[in-house]
Amino acid sequence: MAIRMAAMDERDFFPFMNQIAQEYALEKQKAGSWMIDESLQNAMDELNRLLPHGFFTLNHYFFSLFDDLGRKVGLFWLYYDLSNPKRECFIYDFEIFPAYRNSGIGQDALNTLFQNCRRIGLNKLSLHVFAHNRRAIHVYEKLGFIATDVNMSKIL
Numbered sequence: 001m002a003i004r005m006a007a008m009d010e011r012d013f014f015p016f017m018n019q020i021a022q023e024y025a026l027e028k029q030k031a032g033s034w035m036i037d038e039s040l041q042n043a044m045d046e047l048n049r050l051l052p053h054g055f056f057t058l059n060h061y062f063f064s065l066f067d068d069l070g071r072k073v074g075l076f077w078l079y080y081d082l083s084n085p086k087r088e089c090f091i092y093d094f095e096i097f098p099a100y101r102n103s104g105i106g107q108d109a110l111n112t113l114f115q116n117c118r119r120i121g122l123n124k125l126s127l128h129v130f131a132h133n134r135r136a137i138h139v140y141e142k143l144g145f146i147a148t149d150v151n152m153s154k155i156l
Contacts, residue, residue: 063076
């Protein structure tokens, strides 16, 4: 299935950010990094730090993903600076909406991203994935991503 990336509409940005903050807060709780009572505020603080100008923050790009039928199936939040000689892109968020998961759309979306990154001259793509997200890790490894850093903890 072909996936098309299109610039996110500005009016979709705030609902997207609210959803990201809630999901990120939960993931940080699952990872044991943040306590429940502080996690949502921490997530919002981090998003505000990363995006001081919100939707218009320099070098941050937001894309909606569409399938062959024109249905919105997911999104990307990317960071890249084409003036940086390293020519790297970082995926801050990648989501396939629940109704479209487990159908190969995620792999198709990543392959579309790979093509788009090459087309604009980027040569490296990085991301962070929580260790408890085994499904995502499997997909990323299947598509050629390799671990570059590993943080480990032991609960005493």
